[in-house]
Amino acid sequence: MQQPLDILSKYWKYESFRDPQEQIIQSVLNGKDTLAVMPTGGGKSVCFQVPGMMLPGLCLVVSPLVALMKDQVENLSRIGIRAIALTGGISTDEISDLLDNCRYGNYKFLYLSPERLQADWILERIKELPINLVAIDEAHCVSQWGHDFRPAYLKVSVLKKYLPNVPFMALTASATKRVREDMIKHLELHDPAVFIKSFARKNLAYMVFEAEDKLRRIQQMLVKNPQPSIIYVRNRKACYDVSRQLESLGFRATFYHGxxxxxxxxxxxxxxxxxxxxxxxxxxxFGMGIDKPNVRTVIHIQLLDNMESYYQEAGRAGRNNEKAFAVLLVNKADTQIGKNQFLEVLPDKKFLKQVYVRLNNYLQIAYGEGINESFAFNLNIFCRQYDLPVVKTYNALQFLDRQGIVTLSKEFSEKVTIQFLIPSKEVMRYISLNRNDEEAILTILRSYPGVFDMETSLNTDLIVRKAKISEEELMQVLKRLHEKEVISFRSLGNDSKLTFNEVREDELTINRVAKFLEKQNNIKTQQFDAVISYIENLQTCKSRLILTYFDEEATQDCGICSYCIAKNKKVKDPSQVALQVLELISSEALSSRDIEEKLELTPDEVIFVIQILLENDKIKINTNNQYILK
Known part of the structure; x- marks a missing residue:
């Protein structure tokens, strides 16, 4: 029998394993259930792909992301290994044919999403396959304490009944002790071998900087570190806006969103x-399965809702083991914005009941009825009819889905994309000749400044409210513009499908699940509080804070994070700095930013010295907001 290192060398061209890859592989080869927690970039896929190649038969890989499945199948095919992924959009007949190929076609890897396992006929077909290993990727999704809970993962354990003698391997990049315990419990791992690679990244400097002008701070960092960088933002519009701003500053930038x-x-x-x-x-x-070793800087300009996501995204820097930077830029408004975005949209028991009752009334389901009934459902129309906040209502419906009360497909309101095909001055001319279309067009232009440069998804509900028109009127305007070749226009009707899994019982139903809702909200609040603690704690090494969060003991400071640098930095004598400022502005008028850059000072150091010089009548400010000698 070939040794693991032979397989690694033959297919992946590596001459040695990273710690603890070889021990994990040996555990699987010994037939043991295995839990592997390895930080981003640690080489998790090799841990199941090598034994999958060594053992006779087929390795079944449960993975949550279509992009990740496709990427791994392509990579395996490129090195001569046969693999198949059952991704979305494949008909039942095609799936059946692919499963036949797995049984008779000498394939080594079958990738599928956890949702596929909810179909009994697929489970029956899997039982017939020569499965040698079940690998569950992103296994933290099984835990409600995890940062990305996915209810379908709770059904993965059913494979244990179909494949009782097959070893199971659960893999994740980030998991606290509580999440690890949940993975073992919910995936029904039997006496698993547990491998936890240290979360410490000795080459990665975690930085938290307060910055009122975040774009300027980004500019400084990208000039200082011109190597490949990633900037994470919260939404699609910010992707486009920030990349355009960077290009206007002379940087080569592009963007990526779903x-x-x-x-x-x-x-x-x-x-x-x-x-x-x-x-x-x-x-x-962006980022899952992306392996670019020489990323120098990862910058977050908005808060995340949990530390697990931050650690994973920040960890895409410095995979070549050279010094790299994970930077989080914050300002005074960010905490409240984060609370509004992540916590204020969590439904409480009262709101959940309100949504549930109105949902039943909206779909005309009588008390004690409704089980197994399915309906086409448009979230935006439902929320508009009852004046409900869309995001909070979506979260309430998701919770009902996770509790098995309803089943809700993932697509929601009608997706509309447009792009203007004529210059802006021609659009203004069109408006002058078609006054009835003016409000709709101007609202679109104000809300989506990039609509001339790229195909843009419209939030029709937002346009309708701002323009004070009906959705039908908006669609008529868009169709007219399309017919006259003013815009390109695509409209994909994709109402979701909603199925009731229980009879309507209002109070009884909500009371039964209220304790789980409270638990979920507490988890999300604690996770966000941990993020706030990370940015506001000025007394502890940032690397130590991260390690402590993941239940790993840290015995010494990292020496390279923002806290360690500030702690070791020599305090500049204000009187000496004042003399340097006076010398600088004796020859030219300078703004506080100019002074900051020329003397390599922090904004706080500059402001402090300038205030002293102003109070002592040494300098004054001119009409261009620059400082000059008095």
Whole structure:
């Protein structure tokens, strides 16, 4: 029998394993259930792919992301290993044919999402396959304490009944002790061997900086570190806006978010991977399975809702083991914005009951009825009818889905994308000749400044409210513009499908699940509080804070984070700095920013010295907001 290192060398061209890959592989080869927690970039996939190649039969891989499955199948195919992924959009007949190929076609890996396991006929077919190993990737999704709970993962353990003698391997990049315990429990791992690689990244400097002007701070960092960088933002519009701002400053930038077409994603990804673009501005849709070793800087300009996500995204810097930076830029408004975005939209028991009762009334379900009934459902229309906040209502419906009360498909309101095909001055001319369309067009232009440059998804509910028109009137305007070749226009009707799994019982139903809702809200609050503690704690090494969060003991400071640098930095004598400022502005008028850059001072140091000089009548400010000698 070939040894693990032989397989690694033959297919992946590596001459040695990283710690603890070889021990994990040996555990699987010994037939043991195994739990592996390995930080981002630690080489988790090799841990199941090598034994999958060594053992006779087929390795079944449960993975949550279509992009990640496709990426791994392509990578395996490239090195001569046969693999299949059961991704979305495949018909039942095609799935059946692919499973036949797995049984008779000498395939080594079958990738599928946990949702596929909810179909009994697929489980029956899997039982017939020569499965040698079940690998559950992103296994933290099984835990409600995890940062990305996914109810379908709770059904993965059913495979244990079908494959009682097959070893199971659970893999994740980040998990606290509580999440690890949940993974073992919910996946029904039997006496598993547990491997936890240290979360310490000795080459990665975790930085938290207060910055009122975040774009300027980004500019300084990208000039100082011109190597490949990632800037994470919260939404699709910010992707476009920040990348355009960086390009206007002379940087080569591109962007990536979930709303781009496959070809656009591939094109922008290639620009960055080939280093034709220095900066990738992205939402959290970017990064999973992306392995670019020489990323120098990862910058977050908005808060995340949990430390697990931050650690994973920050960890995409410095995979070549050279010094790299994970920077979080914050200002005074960020904490409240984060609370509004992450905590204020959590439904409480009263709101959950309100949504549930109105949902039943909206779909005309009588008390004691409704089980197994399915309906087409448009979230925006429902919320508009009852004047409900969309995000909070969506969270309430998601909770009902997780508790098995309803089943809700993932697509929601009608998706509308447009792009203006004529110059802005021609659009203004069109408006002057078509006054009835003016309010709708101007609202779109104000809300989506990039709509001339790229195909843009419209939030029709937002446009309707701002323009004070009906959705039908908006659609008529868009169709007219399309017919006159003013815009390109695509409309994909994709109402969700909602199925009731229980009879309507109002109070009884909500009372039964209220304790789980309270637990969920407490978890999310604690996770966000941990983020706030990370940015506000000025007395502890940032690396130690992260290690402590993941229940790992840290015995010494890292020496390279923002706290350690500030602690070791020599305090500058204000009187000496004042003399330097006076000398600088004796020859030219300078702004506080100019002084900051020329003397390499912090904003606080500059403000303090300038205030002293102003109070002592040594300097004054001119009409251009610059400082000159008095």
């Amino acid at each position: 709303g781009l077409t496959s070809s656009e994603k591939q094109k922008n990804m290639q620009l960055w991977m080939s280093e034709q673009a220095q900066v990738m501005v992205a939402t959290n849709a």
